Amino acid sequence: MRRRHWAGLGSASVLALALGLTAASAQAPSAQTPSTQAPSTQAPATIDPTLGIPLPEQPALVILRDERPAEASREEPGMVTGTVAPSGVPQNNLVTSEPQPTPATTLGVDDRPAALDIPASDIPATNIPAVDLPPLDPALSPPERLRSAAPSEVTIPPPDLPKVVVELPSGSTLAGDIAARMTEGLALPRLAERERNEILAAYQAQENRPLWIDGKGWSEAARHLVAQLGRAAEDGLRPTDYPLPVFEASDKGKLAEADVRLSALAVLYARDARGGRIDPRRLSKLITPTLYLPSATEVLSELTAVQDPGTALAAYNPPHEQYRRLKAKLAELREHLDDTPLVRIPAGPPLKLGMRDERVPLVRARLGLGPSEEPVFDHSTALALADFQKKAGLPANGVLSERTLAALGTPATARGEQDIIAQMERWRWLPPDLGESHIIVNVPEFMVRVVRDGKVVHQTRAIVGKPDTATPIFSHKMDHVIVNPSWNVPPSILKKEFLPGLAADPNYAAKRGYVVTRHGNNISVRQPPGERNALGWIKFMFPNDHAVYLHDTPNRRLFASERRAFSHGCVRVDNPFLLADQVLGPDWSHERLKRLIGSGERMIKLPQPLPIHLVYNTYVVGADGHMTVFDDLYGFHRLVRQALEQRG
Structure with missing residues (x-):
């Protein structure tokens, strides 16, 4: 039923009841004579010329914002009469219309429900019997209370009205702008063409509706995403790589471009967090990790499916404990400013032990040494410079070369940040899941460890490749062991x-x-096999493109050396049969394996392939927060640090 019709029926019912009350009053005996009635103190009421009854003051017609009828007053004993007229007086949270001189039947009411503001009647009391109304239940909504209190024979059901939902702007409104501004939104220099096409396809699959914009700008999900991009520096990433777009909420074109740009930045961040900033294979043919870079489709599918995409985006960074320790160490380092005074040392020829040069006092001051009587590059200066070179990842030869001179001009705090960030970058090259049980070989540390359920269950010394025959860096799976091996x-x-x-x-x-x-x-x-065989009595195989593996060695005295870089690239293991205990399981103890020695070549498969990771960790943080620095044996750390600096 239309509201206008409803309002008309209500007015007709009120007038009909008023006629009935007037007739009843005329038939009843008067309680007072005219001479004994008290004079009226009220203003004379307007007499309706047709009905002959006094009319009350004009009430107000109000329109509720939430489309609910006004709640019935508990003080009204029964039904009252009155006429309907518009009023402009606001009541509480009600939205009133401007006064209109037209009758109630021609008010032009809109589709929102109307409430009748009816004052108490001025008609004298009659002998109409009271109507018993049930008590009002406060738990009911206002419309339900009104329906429960009114007599059943006069109940008028409210009409079915559509609800109005407002979206500013709607997704369909921005769809055309997103399609038009897609090229501008995807204009990021480091975003590859493949990722651009995947982002474009993701929007097309959603009919170019926005992913991150609502009627007021960034949605709640987008704000989580923006916050994580702003924290990029905490993970050693460069915040300037993810510049957030600036827009006005009233500019639909900028809104559309900002939505696409945020998607592109999220994809770029996710790939950087997984190691996509630099290509390690371009640094050296011996650095060949398998990168687990997510596609744009994968990133957007995951981020749009969760309530907090910022947390989901942060999870693309390495989950490993050592990475978290490095991240904490980076934050700690940034809290303490470097108080080492920087001394500008002029360029010049390389300085070596015993050389005289006017720059020597400046070099000594930069290294924290006291003044010397003569400007001679003496033994103490060379030793201090070699220590500085070692910490900076440079060849520790004690020679003031051009590279060393440049490093001396970098504040220690900045240099320390660069070192930690370069090490964090190498953790991005590892698989997110190293395996519940795995082997990790840290080449610069000359150590092999077996890890099970996050704990080291076995570790032993290792001999790695010489600098000119370096051990490669990669991950693979060990699948078999050979006893009495031949060496090709x-x-x-x-x-x-x-x-x-x-x-x-x-x-x-x-x-x-x-x-x-x-x-x-x-x-x-x-x-052939034998005690003089270069591989010793056992080798641990994980077939790979570099043709390297772990093995025994007949020259075991080399394990006593502190710097153990003697091999042609393979990793020699101290006490290899103890390692075999860990990888072969209880069925093949080292006693059983030793009984096979000299009986011919024998291959034994592992119960299941075991992940093995040959890594290059020069900066390692212990559980106590202490950081240990190992020699940059092959210069790989320096290559990574320089690549990150140059890319920036």
Whole structure:
């Protein structure tokens, strides 16, 4: 039923009841004679010329904001009469209309429900019997209370009205602007074409509706996302890589562009957090980790499916405990400003031990040494400079080279930040899940560890590759062990050592216990099993492109050295049969394995493949917060730090 019709029925009911009351009053005996009635103190009422009854003051017609009828007063004993007229007086939270001179039946009421503001009647009391109304239940809503209090025979059900929902602006309103501003929104220099296309496809799948914008700007989810981008520096990322767009909420074009730009920044951050800032394979052919870079489709699907996309975005950073310790150390370092006075040292030729130069006093001052009588680059200066070079990741040769001079001009705090950030970057190259049980070989530390459920259950010393035959950095899975292994001489050693020796002496290999096999114009050299075999009695295999593995060695005295970089690239393990206990399980104890020695080559498969990670951690933070720095054995740390600085 239309509201206007409802209001008309209400007015007709009120007038009909008033006629009935007037007739009843005329038939009843008067309680007073005219001479005994008290004079009226009220203003004379207007007499309706048709009905002959006094009319009350005009009430107000009000429109409720929440479309609910006004609550019935508990003080009214029964039904009252009155006429309907508009009023402009506001009541509480009611929205009133301007006074209108037209009758109630022609008010032009809109589709919102109307409440009748009816004052108490001035008609004298009659002998109409009282109507018993049930008590009002305060738990009911105002419309339900009105319906429960009114007599059933006069109850008028409210009309069914549609609800009005307002969106500013709606998704469909911005869809055209998003499609038009897609190119501008995706204009980030480091965002690859593949990611741009995936973001475009993600919006098209949503009919170009916004992902992060609501009627007032950033949505609640977007604000979480923006906050995480602002905290990029805490994870060693560069906040300027994720510049947030500036827009006015009234500019639909800027709103659309900002929505697309935030999606692009989130994708870029996620890929950077997983190690996408630099390509490690371009630094060295020996750094070949498998990066787990998420696609734009994966990132946007995950972020738009959660209430707090900021937390989901932060989770793309490495979850490893060592990474969290480095992050805490970075925050600690930034809290303490470097108080080392910087001294500007002019450029010049390299300075070595025993050289005289006017720059020597400046070098000593920069290194915190006292003044010397002569400007001679003496032993104490060279030692202090070598210590500085070691901490800076430079060759610790005690020579004031051009690179060392540049490092001396960098504040210690800034240099420390760069070192920690470079180490954090290398943790991004590892898989997010290292494996419940895994082996980790830290090359600069010369150590092998077996980790199970987050705890180190076995560790041993290792010998790694020499600087000119460095051990590669990568992750793989160990799947079998060979007892009594043969050693097939790799091509690099064959070319450098055996071919020249064979050219000079055809018996060069045989004299050393090697077997030479010819395949046409090609030859291969193999060392059979035995105590002189270069691989010792056992080797741990994880087939890879670098042809390296873990193995025993007949030259065990080298494990006593502090700096153990002696191999051609493979990792030699101290006490290898104890390591076999950990990887082969209880069925193959080291006693059982040792009984196989000398009985011919034997392959034993692992119960299940075991992840192994060859890493290059030069900065390691202990559980107590103490940071240990290992030598940059191959210069890989310096390469990473320089690459990050140059990219910035």
